Amino acid sequence: DDMLIASRQKAVIASVKAGIAEKFRIKDLGRARFILGIEIDYDMERITLGIxxxxxxxSIIKRFGQENAKPCLTxxxxxxxxxxxxxPQTEEDKAKMKSKPCRSLVGSLMYLACGTRPDISVAVAKLSRVLENPGExxxxxxxxxxxxLLKTKDVGIVYDGLLGTQLEAYSDADWAGNR
Incomplete structure (x- = not known):
């Protein structure tokens, strides 16, 4: 299995590695750049880690034929x-919708939302609720x-090493849908 170890202190990383190596055979592959489809970017000058x-x-944009589509802002x-x-109400409409890969689309978006794109999580949650019988x-x-996503494909999450471990988040992810 693969494992990532992260710490601001190299001594902590070395200690964890040594503890694991006592029980298991390990191979240190160095600094990770990519794992489980997530790209990792370190900026040692700014002390940030981006995913x-x-x-x-x-690949999602291409799989669903949107490479040349007009990007959306929300x-x-x-x-x-x-x-x-x-x-869909009629049998004809139901048959038409069966040809569309709705579950694949929502599953792909869900993996993205859970990984590095919480900005689409409300949309994905709403889509997930109608997967039993999706309409046009x-x-x-x-x-x-x-x-x-076409408009925002470069967006990710950046952790700032100077801020410590406190998580701060500001969001209106459902775009004021709470009426």
Missing amino acids: SQKAYTE PLEPGVQLTKADE EHWDAGIKVVRY
Whole structure:
């Protein structure tokens, strides 16, 4: 299995490695640059560590044919409600929707949201709720998230080593949908 060890102090890293090496055979591959589809970028001057999934994001954009689409500024329109009322009603509409890879789309977006893109998490949660019988409006909403990724594919998470371990977050991820 693979493992990452991170610390501001090299002595802590060495101690953890030594403890593991006492029980298991290990191989130190050096500083990680990529793991589980997540790209890791170190900036020793600024003392930051950044994680992103640009390559994975680009693969989603390509897989769902949005390379030349018009990028979007938001993952979903403010106040959008994805409901069962938008499910396909006729057998013809249901058959048409079966040809669309809705579960694959939402699963891909979910992996991205859980990894390095919390900005799409509300949109992905809303899409997940309608996966049992998705309609055309649901599919279009999922594609809109992909078009948002087209605009923001370089976005990731940056941890600042000078700030310590306190997590600070500011978000209105559902774009004021709490009415």
